[in-house]
Amino acid sequence: MTADPRDLATTLHEATANLHAYIEHRAEEIAAPRIAQAEAATAAQAAEMKTNFDFEMRRLGDLRDELRRHLLVMEQQNEQLRWLAQYLPEPLKPLALGARTAPRPPQTLTADWLALVEKLAGEVPGGGLLAGEVPGGGLLAEIGDDRGLLIEAAAAVARLSQTSAPRIQRKIRVGFAKAARLLDLLEQCGIVGPPQEKGTREVLVKIEDLPAVLEKLGITTPERNTTS
Structure with missing residues (x-):
């Protein structure tokens, strides 16, 4: 007896439908x-990208x-120079007031004039000569009132091989900025x-070498112990 073609087509x-359904199911199982x-x-x-972006944005704000702080310091230094320029010999006044090239040393730059500058140094607005002209003044002026925190941070990172701003933030309990x-x-030091x-950042100074490094830089304080 010959099978009905319609039954064969239906079968x-x-x-075919069952095969397609099976293939789709297996594809989902494999791909899921x-x-x-x-x-x-x-x-x-x-x-991770968002974390890095947030970190860089905070760092950009800190920079x-x-x-702005450096610009303020420069303005104060310019004010000091302008004030001090009135006591300079005429050949040196253009340099103090912003000349691009230094004049030849004048013959009038005598010991008497240098003594006058020393006498006037304590009267310069803002106190003392420019920070860069005082031994250790540049870095110490940059540190300012943060000397104690800097020593604490140095003692914390000197025990590590690497450090970062968030790690210092956690170690000594300060804000991110x-x-x-x-x-x-610490990098400047x-x-x-x-x-x-x-x-x-890579830590370059070991804890046992830290006191000598700080002392050489003139960054010492009797209130803190950097080896504890």
Whole structure:
């Protein structure tokens, strides 16, 4: 007896539909874990990028504030120079007032005039001569009232191989802006290196060498013990 072609067509159609459904199901089973893994990796990468972006934005804000502070210091130094210029010999006045090239040393630059400058140094607005002209003044003036915190931060990072602003922030319990400033000061002191990937810095001074390094820089205080 010959099979009905319509029955064969129906059976073939059902088999094809079942095969398609099976293929789709298996494809979903195979692809689902890979899709989930890719989504998780993308989410983690996005979170890391956001963290890095937020860190760089905070650091940019700190650098902007630091630049403003330096500009203020420069304005104060210019004011000191303008005040001191009135006591300078005529050949030196253009240099103090912003001349681009230094004149030849005048013959009038005598011991008497140098003694006058020493006498006037204590009367300069803002106190003393320019920070860079005082032994150790440049760095010490940059540190200012943060000397105690700087020593505390130095003692904390000297026990590590790498450090960062957030780590200093946690170690000595200060704000992020203050921690970033202390980190920059530590770099100027030669205690940490320049920024590396993700804002970390290599620590260059071991804890046992720290007191000698600080003493050489003139950064000492009797209230803090850097070896404890």
